């Protein structure tokens with residue numbers, strides 16, 4: 001029973017995304033069993049990370065300045081005189097010392113900044129919803145429409161994205177997730193991933209006034225200057241590789257520019273966060289994170305110029321990847337563990353390693369990663385951004401909301417149109433001037449991406465060869481029923 005309740009809850013941990021339209025064709029039996037060569041193979045059930053536990057985050061109360069009454073003020077006249085002088089001096093001082101003073105003015109500043117630098121979001125799950133809702137048949141899917149008025153998008157709590165709202169949100173670049181469920185591991189994960197990559201490309205081709213598929217820093221910058229949204233591909237989960245570095249290279253050649261090392265399942269070569277019991281050392285922490293083959297995957301990603309994404313990875317996997325990677329890593333959609341102890345979030349010791357590595361943590365808006373419960377505010381998200389800034393540094397924080405893959409959003413950040421609201425709220429704090437906001441919005445990710453490209457160039461010049469390592473056969477034991485593996 002508890003398992004069932006946990007499973008239902010954990011649909012909110014991205015372990016399974018919604019299924020509104022019935023699947024086409026007969027693929028899946030009642031209990032997720034899949035038939036293969038006449039033999040029923042039971043997919044390992046996905047278990048989500050624990051995220052319903054309460055964190056210790058608290059929104060900062062905004063104090064009001066007490067007014068001082070001077071007791072030695074003898075006469076009313078003198079008091080009035082002092083007040084008049086005070087107002088006379090105070091008003092111009094206030095006007096001069098602060099920048100924009102209203103939310104509206106801060107929004108204007110943010111809109112100007114986002115014309116200068118692209119707002120880059122690290123993770124959006126729209127492609128999976130397109131699969132579930134319209135089976136990737138997008139010729140009649142109008143992405144320019146207000147999807148809040150089109151079924152089944154309108155009634156889904158998992159839908160937060162359409163072109164009008166991306167435009168209102170001034171999104172400059174979006175990493176679209178080529179996600180396939182862990183249930184496809186050792187089955188058709190590679191094929192499904194290829195289909196999701198095809199979808200992301202066709203979505204851009206069908207909406208050329210708004211989207212341009214790009215694969216480089218230069219591509220992001222040029223597309224942003226041209227007033228379109230740079231579309232990038234991120235493969236979510238090492239299970240998509242089918243344990244093959246050839247598949248990794250092929251994903252890169254198709255345009256994928258990051259791969260999340262795991263989703264909510266362990267692969268044969270990397271542990272996911274589901275098994276984690278938090279940042280405090282435990283027997284789990286001695287568990288190998290990345291196997292030797294996993295380390296080879298990271299090296300090959302470095303060589304290709306593909307960003308290593310550690311969202312969903314276990315803490316030992318994070319640490320192994322940070323040790324092995326010669327290029328900065330990313331967390332495409334994770335928040336701060338110190339404020340909400342979901343295993344999907346990044347603990348402080350890892351934040352410090354990310355700073356040393358030159359990487360970035362892109363803050364997820366899912367309320368269960370922000371407050372560890374079903375409600376959160378913009379101020380709560382700001383707390384996570386400020387925490388990562390305080391522990392890792394300003395250069396290492398970004399935004400990876402996770403829209404379309406979450407079903408609880410903070411108040412005020414309900415969909416992709418709301419990013420400017422977040423940035424304008426941040427600017428209430430004098431530590432967030434124009435330079436700092438630009439870094440958070442996109443420049444930090446562009447720097448990481450550029451360094452990853454530079455490692456690729458350096459290794460190309462040094463003629464570093466592709467990794468040909470094969471996964472040891474015993475790693476696949478018990479999973480080979482549906483594989484050819486003949487030669």
Ligand SMILES: *[C@@H]1O[C@H](CO)[C@@H](O)[C@H](O)[C@H]1NC(C)=O
Pocket residue numbers: 142143144145146
């Ligand atoms: C898509 O929706 C937009 C906005 O409602 C509309 O202007 C446009 O004509 C639609 N396109 C198609 C092909 O239906």
Ligand SMILES: *[C@@H]1O[C@H](CO)[C@@H](O)[C@H](O)[C@H]1NC(C)=O
Pocket residue numbers: 155157
């Ligand atoms: C969507 O979210 C609202 C508010 O949390 C809730 O009342 C409603 O039941 C949800 N709908 C579904 C289909 O889960």
Ligand SMILES: *[C@@H]1O[C@H](CO)[C@@H](O)[C@H](O)[C@H]1NC(C)=O
Pocket residue numbers: 050053054276277278279341342343
């Ligand atoms: C989070 O904190 C709660 C309460 O202290 C605890 O019960 C839970 O085990 C913690 N979860 C993790 C992943 O550390």
Ligand SMILES: *[C@@H]1O[C@H](CO)[C@@H](O)[C@H](O)[C@H]1NC(C)=O
Pocket residue numbers: 055056057058059371372373374375
């Ligand atoms: C959610 O967590 C926040 C921060 O810990 C807290 O202020 C709020 O009351 C919680 N809300 C619910 C519904 O538990």
